[in-house]
Amino acid sequence: MTQVKNGDRVRVHYHGRLTDGSTFDTSEGRPPLEFEVGSGQVIKGFDDALQGMNVGDKKTVTIPAADAYGESSPENVIAYPISDFPDDMQPEVGMELHMSDNQGNNFPVVIAEVLEDSVILDANHPLAGKDLTFDIELVEII
Structure with a gap:
């Protein structure tokens, strides 16, 4: 079975929450998010979380602010x-x-x-300084 690695184009469904449990973004009701892993199109922690996943895998990962949108400056x-x-x-x-x-x-x-x-x-990103939790489902490696 093929595992995700840098350079793969993938499609994922996700649900992003703050530490208080509130949703800040989700792909629910939309097509899966498509991007190239490791290309910088998504935050580093999200990219890192996909490494080694197989199609159909689901995981929950908490990404520290430093690997998300950085600290508030x-x-x-x-x-x-x-x-x-x-x-x-x-x-x-x-x-x-x-x-x-x-x-x-x-x-x-x-x-x-x-x-x-x-x-x-x-002018900080609205999610700067926040740890983010994502539920991720790998839908497809293209």
């Missing part, structure tokens, strides 16, 4: 002057915005805090 949290927001915009905690850097790259940020003269923006 204070360098990705910035204070932005509230006066630079459009007059007709009322910043609120949890609001998602898009910004661009000096090279023109767009990236998402979330308003973490609204202060009197500034807004605290968090």
Whole structure:
């Protein structure tokens, strides 16, 4: 029986949960996720979990933050002057915005805090700093 190795294209069903049990993503109701193992298309811990699996195998794996979306970095949290927001915009905690850097790259940020003269923006990935648990089923090695 063929086991998964780097370079294989695979199809998997998955259910991703946080440590509190809440679901953050799932393939339920959708076609299986297809990608090349070891190519960086998915987080490292997910890639690693597939190594050696056979078609039909199911497993549950907990991936530490370092092998998922990394640790949350204070360098990705910035204070932005509230006066630079459009007059007709009322910043609120949890609001998602898009910004661009000096090279023109767009990236998402979330308003973490609204202060009197500034807004605290968090550009960390929403799952940064979190350990993730996945139920994985290997559907096919293509």
